[in-house]
Amino acid sequence: MSVRVRIAPSPTGDPHVGTAYIALFNYAFARHQGGKFILRIEDTDQTRSSLESEAAILRALKWVGLSWDEGPDVGGPFGPYRQSERVALYGEHAKLLIQRGKAYRCFCGAERLAELRKQQLAAKGALGYDGLCRALPAEESERRAAAGESFVVRMAMPREGDCIFRDRLRGEIKFANSGIDDQVLLKSDGFPTYHLANVVDDHLMQITHVIRAEEWISSTPKHVLLYEAFGWQAPEFVHMPLLRNKDKSKISKRKNPVSLDYYRDAGILPEALRNFLALMGWSIAADRERFTLEEMVGAFDLDRVSTGEPVFDLVKLMDLNGQYIRELSNEALVERLQEWRMGSGFMNRVAPLVRERMKTLGDFMAQGAFFFLSEIDLKASVAQMIPKERTAKETAAILKEYIERLDDPGPELGGGRRRIELNDKSLEEFSRAFCEANKWQPKELFMALRIALTGKSATPPLFSTMEVLGRELTRKRLRGAAEQLEALK
RNA sequence: GUCCCCAUCGUCCAGAGGCCCAGGACGCUGGCCUUUCAAGCCGGUAACAGGGGUUCGAAUCCCCUUGGGGACACCA
Numbered sequence: 001m002s003v004r005v006r007i008a009p010s011p012t013g014d015p016h017v018g019t020a021y022i023a024l025f026n027y028a029f030a031r032h033q034g035g036k037f038i039l040r041i042e043d044t045d046q047t048r049s050s051l052e053s054e055a056a057i058l059r060a061l062k063w064v065g066l067s068w069d070e071g072p073d074v075g076g077p078f079g080p081y082r083q084s085e086r087v088a089l090y091g092e093h094a095k096l097l098i099q100r101g102k103a104y105r106c107f108c109g110a111e112r113l114a115e116l117r118k119q120q121l122a123a124k125g126a127l128g129y130d131g132l133c134r135a136l137p138a139e140e141s142e143r144r145a146a147a148g149e150s151f152v153v154r155m156a157m158p159r160e161g162d163c164i165f166r167d168r169l170r171g172e173i174k175f176a177n178s179g180i181d182d183q184v185l186l187k188s189d190g191f192p193t194y195h196l197a198n199v200v201d202d203h204l205m206q207i208t209h210v211i212r213a214e215e216w217i218s219s220t221p222k223h224v225l226l227y228e229a230f231g232w233q234a235p236e237f238v239h240m241p242l243l244r245n246k247d248k249s250k251i252s253k254r255k256n257p258v259s260l261d262y263y264r265d266a267g268i269l270p271e272a273l274r275n276f277l278a279l280m281g282w283s284i285a286a287d288r289e290r291f292t293l294e295e296m297v298g299a300f301d302l303d304r305v306s307t308g309e310p311v312f313d314l315v316k317l318m319d320l321n322g323q324y325i326r327e328l329s330n331e332a333l334v335e336r337l338q339e340w341r342m343g344s345g346f347m348n349r350v351a352p353l354v355r356e357r358m359k360t361l362g363d364f365m366a367q368g369a370f371f372f373l374s375e376i377d378l379k380a381s382v383a384q385m386i387p388k389e390r391t392a393k394e395t396a397a398i399l400k401e402y403i404e405r406l407d408d409p410g411p412e413l414g415g416g417r418r419r420i421e422l423n424d425k426s427l428e429e430f431s432r433a434f435c436e437a438n439k440w441q442p443k444e445l446f447m448a449l450r451i452a453l454t455g456k457s458a459t460p461p462l463f464s465t466m467e468v469l470g471r472e473l474t475r476k477r478l479r480g481a482a483e484q485l486e487a488l489k
Numbered sequence: 490g491u492c493c494c495c496a497u498c499g500u501c502c503a504g505a506g507g508c509c510c511a512g513g514a515c516g517c518u519g520g521c522c523u524u525u526c527a528a529g530c531c532g533g534u535a536a537c538a539g540g541g542g543u544u545c546g547a548a549u550c551c552c553c554u555u556g557g558g559g560a561c562a563c564c565a
Contacts, residue, residue, distance in 0.1 A: 010565045045564055110563080117562095126491050127561050152563050170494070179492055179561090187563040194565045218493055218560035241495080248557060279501060279514095286503040287513045306502075309558065313500050316515045326528070 003035025005209050007061075007068075008198065010042045011053035014259035014472075015060030017312070018213060018243055018251060021277045025240055026211045027066050028278075028293075028300040035208070039071030040201060041082040044191045049084070060260035064274045065293050070205075078205040083197050090192035093200050093230070094153045094185050102229040103185060105141045105151040106133040128181035129154065153186035155195075155226065163221035168209075168238040169307050175221040183222050195219065199226045202235055211238040211302075215250065238302060241281050244311045251312055253475075262472035266374050267340060272321040280310040290323060341372055349468045353460035370454040371468060376477055378455055382484050385451045387444035395448055396485035398440060402449070403478050405434055406471075412437060422471050427463035452481030 007023040030037040043049035070076025097103035185196040227234040245255040
C-alpha cells in the first residue's frame with residue numbers, strides 16, 4: 001500500500017508557522033516514500049472559517065516551497081477536499097454510529113453543560129460530559145429529534161478497559177477508557193466536529209500516516225475508538241513535537257511572530273525558513289545544517305525525528321537567513337529585493353506617503369527607511385514614547401492592549417468579533433474609540449505608536465503608515481517597543 | 490485537579506551500550522584579516538536534571554523523583 005499523508009489546516013486565521021512545519025514533514029515523508037501528499041481544508045467551524053484565510057494558507061505554503069498532489073485547488077480522486085463540501089457524508093456516518101449504538105443524541109443545552117462544568121471544577125474532579133442522554137430510550141430520542149428539538153450527536157465511549165495505540169516516535173501509549181469523554185461528533189448545526197470529520201476523511205481518503213502535532217495525542221484515543229466503531233483500520237500515528245516560545249510554552253502570537261506572512265514581510269527567505277523548520281526535530285547529518293528541500297526529501301527518515309521540545313529561536317533563523325542571502329548571486333539578490341518590497345508594487349504604496357517630505361530623491365530613504373527595516377532601533381527614542389503624565393509601564397501596557405484589541409476588538413470598540421481592517425479610516429475610528437475607552441489622550445497614544453512603529457517622531461500619517469507596514473510588522477514592532485519599555489527602569 | 494507526552498551546552502541538533510572526561514551550529518567571547526562594519530578564518534565558554542537499578546561497561550536500557558509541556562469546547 002502506498003503512502004498517503006495530509007496536512008489539514010483550519011482556515012480560521014493567518015497562515016501559521018506550525019502548519020508549515022507539520023506540512024513540511026508530511027511532504028518530506030511522502031516524497032521520500034514515493035507517496036502522495038494531500039491538502040485538506042478543515043472548515044467545519046462555520047463561524048470562524050473563511051475563504052480568505054484558506055487562500056492565505058495555500059499561498060503561504062506555496063511560498064515556503066511546498067506543493068501537493070491533491071487539494072481544493074488542484075482536485076484529485078478523493079474530493080472534495082474542503083470539509084464544508086462534505087457535510088452530508090459526516091451526517092450519514094453519524095447516523096450509522098447511532099444505529100449501531102456507538103453514538104447517541106444529546107439534548108443537553110449550553111446552560112446544563114456550563115452548570116455541570118462548574119460543579120466538576122468545584123469538585124476538582126475530571127471534566128467532561130456525564131452521559132445523561134446516553135440513557136435515553138431510542139424511541140424517545142427519535143421522537144424528540146423528529147419534533148425538531150435541538151441536539152448534538154455524542155460518541156458512546158466504552159466505560160471500561162484501555163485504549164492502546166502506537167505512536168511512531170513514542171511507542172505505545174495507553175489511556176484508560178473511563179477517562180475518555182463522550183465526545184461531540186456532530187454539532188447542533190449539523191456540522192461535524194474535528195474528530196468525526198477527521199477520522200471519516202482520513203479513512204475515505206485512504207490516509208496511511210497521520211503526521212500531526214503533539215497536542216493531538218490526548219485526542220487520539222477518541223479517534224482510535226472511532227475507527228474501531230466504524231470497523232476501519234486506523235492509520236499510523238506520528239506526533240511531531242510542538243514548536244515552543246522561549247519559555248517553552250506552545251508557540252503563540254503573544255510571544256512570537258507566528259504568521260508566515262510576518263516572516264515574508266520581515267525579509268526572511270522562504271528557503272531559509274523552510275530549512276530552519278526542518279531543523280526543528282530533525283537533522284540531515286551531525287555536522288551539517290543547510291540543505292535544500294530535495295536533499296531533505298532524499299535523506300528523510302521519520303524514525304530519526306526527535307521528540308524534544310524545540311524552541312523557535314529567531315536569532316538562529318536570522319543567521320541561517322544571512323547565509324542564504326550571501327549565497328545568492330547579485331542578480332538573484334536584486335530580484336529578491338524587488339519581489340519583496342523594492343518592487344513597484346510596494347514602492348507605489350510607500351511613495352505617496354513619503355514624497356511630501358522629500359527635497360531630493362535621496363531623501364526617500366531617510367524618510368521611509370522604516371518601511372523596509374527588519375528591526376527598528378529604539379534605543380534613542382524609547383523614552384520619548386512615554387507621555388508626560390504616564391510611566392513606562394503604563395505605556396508598555398497600553399501598547400500591548402492596543403495590539404490585542406486590534407485583532408480582537410470587543411463590541412464596545414465597534415468591532416464585534418472581527419479584527420480591525422488595516423486601513424486609514426477604520427484604524428482612525430478604532431484608535432480614537434480605543435483612547436476613549438482607556439482614558440488616554442489621542443496625542444499621547446498616537447505619538448507612542450508612531451515612535452514604536454517607525455523609531456521617529458516625525459513621520460508620514462500614522463494610520464497610513466500602519467496600513468502600508470502591514471499587520472505582522474505592526475504587531476511585532478508594537479510588541480518590541482512594549483518590551484523595551486518594560487526593560488526600562 | 491485528572492490524564493498524557495517530554496528531558497544532552499542559554500538555544501537548535503549529533504549521539505540508537507564501549508569510537509564520548511560528549512561532537513556540530515547559533516549566541517556570547519579572545520584573536521587574525523581589514524581604512525570601518527559585516528563576512529571569513531583560528532581559538533575559548535558552556536550540557537548528559539537527580540537518585541536507584543541492569544551490564545564487564547550507560548548520555549544511550551529499566552524504575553522512581555524532580556522539572557518542563559500538552560489536553561481536558563457544539564475550536565481545530
